[in-house]
Amino acid sequence: MWIYEKKLMFPVKIKCPDARLAKIMVEQYGGADGELGASVRYLSQKFTMVTPQARAVLNDIATEEFAHEEMMGAITCQLLCGLTPDEIVKGGLDAYYVAHGQGVYPSSAAGVPFSACALQSKGDPVTDLYEDLAAEKKALKTYDYLIDLTMDPDVLKPLRFLREREIVHFQRFGEALDIVKNYLSETKVFDMSSAETKK
Numbered sequence: 001m002w003i004y005e006k007k008l009m010f011p012v013k014i015k016c017p018d019a020r021l022a023k024i025m026v027e028q029y030g031g032a033d034g035e036l037g038a039s040v041r042y043l044s045q046k047f048t049m050v051t052p053q054a055r056a057v058l059n060d061i062a063t064e065e066f067a068h069e070e071m072m073g074a075i076t077c078q079l080l081c082g083l084t085p086d087e088i089v090k091g092g093l094d095a096y097y098v099a100h101g102q103g104v105y106p107s108s109a110a111g112v113p114f115s116a117c118a119l120q121s122k123g124d125p126v127t128d129l130y131e132d133l134a135a136e137k138k139a140l141k142t143y144d145y146l147i148d149l150t151m152d153p154d155v156l157k158p159l160r161f162l163r164e165r166e167i168v169h170f171q172r173f174g175e176a177l178d179i180v181k182n183y184l185s186e187t188k189v190f191d192m193s194s195a196e197t198k199k
Contacts (some may be wrong), residue, residue, distance in 0.1 A: 009067045010161040014078035014154045019091020021155060022079035023109060024146060026096075028162070029072040030106025032118035033138040039065035041135060044121040045128040049176075051183050054125060057176040058132075061169050068162055073104045075158060080104070126184070129177040136170040 028034040039062045046058035080093075080102040088097045095111060106114035120131050143163035150156050 008071050008074060009064075010071060010158050012071055012074040012078060012154075012158050014075065014152070016152060016154070017082045017087070018079050018152065018155075019083050019087050019093045021150060021152065022076055022083075023091060023093050023096065024149060025072065025076045025079060025109075025155070026104070026107055027109040028139070028142060028146065029069065029076055029104060030114040031108035031112075031142070032115075033135065033142055034106075034108075034114075035065050035069035035072055035139075036106055036114055037116075037119055038062075038135055038139060039069060040116065041119045041121065042132065044119070045125075045132070048121075048123045048128070049125050049180065051179055054129070054176040054180050057172050061132075061172060064165070064169075068165065071158055071162065075155060076104045077102075079155070125180045126177065129173055129180060132173045133170060133177070136166050136173060140166040140170070 030036055042058045042062035042065065046055045046062065049055040049058060083091070083093075083102065088094055096105075096107075099105070108114075120128070122128055122131070140163060143159055143166060147156060147159050147163065150159065
């Protein structure tokens with residue numbers, strides 16, 4: 001099991017609530033390419049990886065993505081906290097507010113609730129690792145877009161931290177893909193019942 005440190009990976013200390021920012025930040029909390037989707041995707045895919053190294057990479061990154069989910073929840077929560085009804089309406093958060101108040105709910109910025117339909121776990125390690133590389137690139141672009149729309153330095157700092165972690169994850173998935181491809185090139189039969197490759 002894991003040891004949980006009761007602190008965020010990077011501090012989130014937002015001084016000014018902002019309905020407009022809260023509305024878009026929730027994208028990385030519960031959008032199709034957000035942190036919740038990444039953590040569930042990688043945790044699901046690890047079971048059919050054919051090398052211990054690849055399983056470890058997926059498990060490690062899945063766990064870190066849950067920590068990123070916690071950070072995005074903290075950002076969204078702090079941006080929502082203390083908003084007046086007028087600020088909620090002006091920021092375009094009235095529909096969200098009617099459904100969730102100032103609670104943090106996994107949905108996209110467009111209000112679409114999180115769905116596992118956006119995830120993929122094919123059971124083929126090469127296919128899944130390519131999926132993961134693409135997922136990290138999509139998350140990176142989402143952070144770029146959020147940063148483009150953010151002026152608050154208290155929000156920008158954690159967003160930049162999270163963006164950098166997406167780059168590291170992409171690199172680690174690339175390394176895992178090389179390991180898996182090398183392993184599979186040396187073997188001929190894949191036995192799904194044991195998730196081990198036999199010669």
